[in-house]
Amino acid sequence: MLGLAFAMSGPPGGATGAGGAAGAFQQFITLALMFAIFYFLLIRPQQKKAKEHRALLESIKKGDQVVTAGGVHGKVASVEDGIVGLEIATGVIIKITKSYIAAINNK
Template identity: 65%
Template sequence: MLGLAFAMAAPAQGGAPAGGGMMAQFQGLIPLVFMFAIFYFLLIRPQQKKAKEHRALLDALKKGDQVVTAGGMHGKVTALDDQVVTLEIAPGVNVRINKGYIASVKQD
């Protein structure tokens, strides 16, 4: 199998030009463009959409919301800063976490 790969990559012998010129190069580019399109629509675009939704969730966060963190901790938002959220996880127990670790807001 490896010998076949080297044989296909070897230049044409005898001084004759190999390949079909511009059309052969274009046909070699088509599968790469097709693969990039598949990766974009199946991986990149959905990930960007989910990140945009998460940013919107964090921007809409307000005091009194019931939230769940990425680690699974449930709590009530008692204070908000630019990057830090204070959660009350039990009466009188407050925890400060980074805002990006808020996974979801519970709907009551």
């Protein structure tokens, strides 16, 4: 373990040479490149999916066939502020939170 610490340290005497500023700039470029990769591969697609889900929730109306995040299929009986009345069988209406609707299945 001690040998590894010496192998990772700089040259004896703490001299860094003329490459100190160039090394810092290279680390900054690497960090910026990593952030760009994370943005385009993770953050941006997730924001796009959230925007599509928000639009889906806004378009829900009475009579739509929907599927909840838990897999319950039903017909929308009522839409209030944040609560949806979902008819899962004839005369059986359950109330769910609007954000738990995963898809609309109007066929």
